Amino acid sequence: MIAWQRAQQAKIPAWLIGRGSNLLIADEGLPGIVLMTTALRAIQWGEYRVQVEAGYSLARLAQEAGERGWSGLEFARGIPGSVGGAVIMNAGAYGGEMAPLIRNVTALRADGTLKKFERSELEFAYRSCSLRGQAWVLETQLEFSAGDREQILNIMKENLSRRTTYQPLEKPNAGSVFRNPPGDSAGRLIEAAGWKGKSIGGAQVSTKHANFIVNTGNAKAKDVLALMEDIQRDVQVKFGVTLQTEVAYL
Ligand SMILES: Cc1cc2nc3c(=O)[nH]c(=O)nc-3n(C[C@H](O)[C@H](O)[C@H](O)COP(=O)(O)OP(=O)(O)OC[C@H]3O[C@@H](n4cnc5c(N)ncnc54)[C@H](O)[C@@H]3O)c2cc1C
Structure with missing residues (x-):
């Protein structure tokens, strides 16, 4: 956040990316600085809720939630991005997506202010979120439902094996x-x-x-x-x- 504010003050363009898994970068490179969210990795587990920073690995979060018997992120096990990238892209697969899990999102707006957006203030559609290009996701609170641990882990295993079969990993x-x-x-x-x-x-x-x-x-x-x-x-x-x-x- 400080790096971004300094860049703003110095009028240096700043590009924010997550894990770069959905990006094509121009051969000439980018003017200014590129900020990655990978250091934002704090996570707090609650009762079927998790408060997680933007740089946390989505696949890891999915696996850890599954191990607890929490249902909701079965679709995400093989998606290689960050939680912040997944919120902004409304990442999804196999009939699931991020939007139904999201309770709120804390984001940095272009004017430098922080805002906690409740789910009702956000619009999601297929691979899109109304915050895209408007604000930088710093953390989010996700809500899961109770599920059967073995069943959740099996679904994830099947999804992963479908990816290995059908995607050029x-x-x-x-x-x-x-x-x-x-x-x-x-x-x-x-x-x-x-x-x-x-x-x-x-x-x-x-x-x-x-x-x-x-x-x-x-x-x-x-x-x-x-x-x-x-x-x-x-x-x-x-x-x-x-x-x-x-x-x-x-
Ligand atoms: C092999 C493979 C399989 C994939 N399968 C799927 C799939 O099944 N479903 C799916 O939806 N996607 C899939 N993806 C695409 C990608 O993994 C997802 O879109 C992922 O959510 C992107 O996260 P990221 O952290 O890598 O974002 P990045 O690629 O770094 O960024 C993507 C966009 O989001 C913006 N962004 C990133 N983080 C933030 C943030 N914190 N705040 C604001 N903006 C941000 C960036 O500026 C950029 O515009 C796949 C990619 C690969 C390589």
Whole structure:
């Protein structure tokens, strides 16, 4: 927070990121400073509630909640980001998402003031939260429900194994490139348009899952962007669907 305030005073641009798992960064780099939330890792466990800082690992939180028999984050076990990133992105998978767990969010606003936003003051939609670009999430309180420990851990295990089977976890990538359009899947459309396995430079549409672009070794951000633009154009022409990007480009 102090670093951000100093940057503001000195009129140096400051970029806030979590674990960088959903980001494509320009080849030229970013002007100013980049602040990561990884040092914000405090956590307090209550009765089916947890107060957790933005830099805490979402996957770790999911596992720890599951070990306690707390239900709610089963979907999150294989999502590689931070809690703050997950709140801002309303991260989700397998029918679950962050929004139903969130009781409140403490965030730093652009004018430098802190505010605790109650759930009723926040709007969430598919992979979006009304705080995105407006404020920096510092901590959040999440509420779980009572569940069966073994069942929760089994669901997580199954979800993890689905990810290993269907996602190219062995190669660097930034997760799903495009949002799923209503009632359809971006991966299905991209595959049907014939893009699976195609490359520009070191960026390749994964042969495992067409909505992932992997770095085969020397990809530049410009390669990934060029591939994304070509896919968007082609899917629009072939299916009349405008794919919206999910990956954040900085
Ligand atoms: C292999 C793989 C699988 C994935 N699977 C899923 C999935 O199933 N479901 C899903 O939803 N996502 C998935 N993702 C994407 C990503 O993990 C999530 O979006 C995650 O929530 C991003 O968290 P992060 O901390 O890495 O955010 P970052 O990538 O660092 O940032 C993402 C955006 O959030 C902003 N941001 C980050 N932290 C904060 C904060 N504290 N306050 C304000 N803004 C902030 C950044 O400025 C940026 O705009 C996957 C990614 C990978 C690589």
